[in-house]
Amino acid sequence: MAEQKKGWFQRLTAGLSRTSREMTEQVTQVATSFTKKPLDQEQLDQLEEMLIEADLGPHAAARIAEAFGKARFGKASSEDEVKEALAEAVAAELTPRQGEFDPLSGPRPYVVMFVGVNGSGKTTTLGKIAADLRAKGAKVLIAAGDTFRAAAVEQLKVWAERAGADFLSKPTGSDSAALAFEAVEKGKAEGYDVVLIDTAGRLQNKQDLMNELLKVIRVVKKVDAEAPHETLLVLDATVGRNALAQEKIFGNQVGVSGIVMTKLDGTARGGVLVPVAHASDSPIKLIGVGEGIDDLQPFDARAFSRSLVGLEN
Numbered sequence: 001m002a003e004q005k006k007g008w009f010q011r012l013t014a015g016l017s018r019t020s021r022e023m024t025e026q027v028t029q030v031a032t033s034f035t036k037k038p039l040d041q042e043q044l045d046q047l048e049e050m051l052i053e054a055d056l057g058p059h060a061a062a063r064i065a066e067a068f069g070k071a072r073f074g075k076a077s078s079e080d081e082v083k084e085a086l087a088e089a090v091a092a093e094l095t096p097r098q099g100e101f102d103p104l105s106g107p108r109p110y111v112v113m114f115v116g117v118n119g120s121g122k123t124t125t126l127g128k129i130a131a132d133l134r135a136k137g138a139k140v141l142i143a144a145g146d147t148f149r150a151a152a153v154e155q156l157k158v159w160a161e162r163a164g165a166d167f168l169s170k171p172t173g174s175d176s177a178a179l180a181f182e183a184v185e186k187g188k189a190e191g192y193d194v195v196l197i198d199t200a201g202r203l204q205n206k207q208d209l210m211n212e213l214l215k216v217i218r219v220v221k222k223v224d225a226e227a228p229h230e231t232l233l234v235l236d237a238t239v240g241r242n243a244l245a246q247e248k249i250f251g252n253q254v255g256v257s258g259i260v261m262t263k264l265d266g267t268a269r270g271g272v273l274v275p276v277a278h279a280s281d282s283p284i285k286l287i288g289v290g291e292g293i294d295d296l297q298p299f300d301a302r303a304f305s306r307s308l309v310g311l312e313n
């Protein structure tokens, strides 16, 4: 178990290495002056600026700098003390925004819808979740709701086969709401534990896409009024602060129950998770720190915060 936990933290740290390297460099720079003299307002301002540059957003940056100031004002600090205090201040921001994705403890079939723009990592995330659920012995059905793109259907099919999950699709251009309806009906009739529904990420325009997603939800509710039990919004961390705009649109128009932040390994701007977590009404539930199956992790605010500032564990 300790080994497993270590492996998990190492993957998180490796995944966040670009962001944490950037942060650590900055922290080290700022911290050099912190070690030499008692913390003053000028240093706090520098720290705040650095946090803004790291994409944590102006509001969180101000709050974190303030919390840091409360903990360390008037004291000289070693680099590790700076990191510890920063990690604590970031964790204080994120801990209330941490949520759990646990489809096997909910009603059966537990219906999960994946939304997000093309390329955000929806298909990969869905595939990784399917593989994890299958490994736990669950009966899983995947519905290829992006009926507009043949390539998306094919890609999802590969993931379904790899995971050993059943797969439902329709010819390109079919009604995705009808497919979702069938999937939930089949899920009910055939005793599935979980139904995972992929959706389109791009249509002619944003409003068409939102209308389409709302239609899928309406239709799914005809089979099960409680469904979808989860609507996971998949956001790509490499788009930086654009992720905030996406959260706003999907969150306001479709309704989202949890956020998955992917590709944290592909960017030095992983700090963007902080303003997204704050702006969103729904918690961060999962993070993607690589392309492998084990690289989708439950979001752990404390571990994320420590890893972000380059602490070892």
Ligand SMILES: Nc1nc2c(ncn2[C@@H]2O[C@H](COP(=O)(O)OP(=O)(O)OP(=O)(O)O)[C@@H](O)[C@H]2O)c(=O)[nH]1
Binding pocket: 116, 117, 118, 119, 120, 121, 122, 123, 124, 125, 146, 152, 155, 201, 262, 263, 264, 265, 266, 287, 288, 289, 290, 291, 295
């Ligand atoms: N490095 C890294 N790559 C990821 C992660 N998650 C997804 N990807 C990659 O991002 C690319 C896009 O992911 P998809 O799952 O195809 O994205 P999508 O939202 O389904 O997009 P479409 O299939 O175009 O609708 C793929 O090459 C994935 O392997 C991650 O956490 N880290």
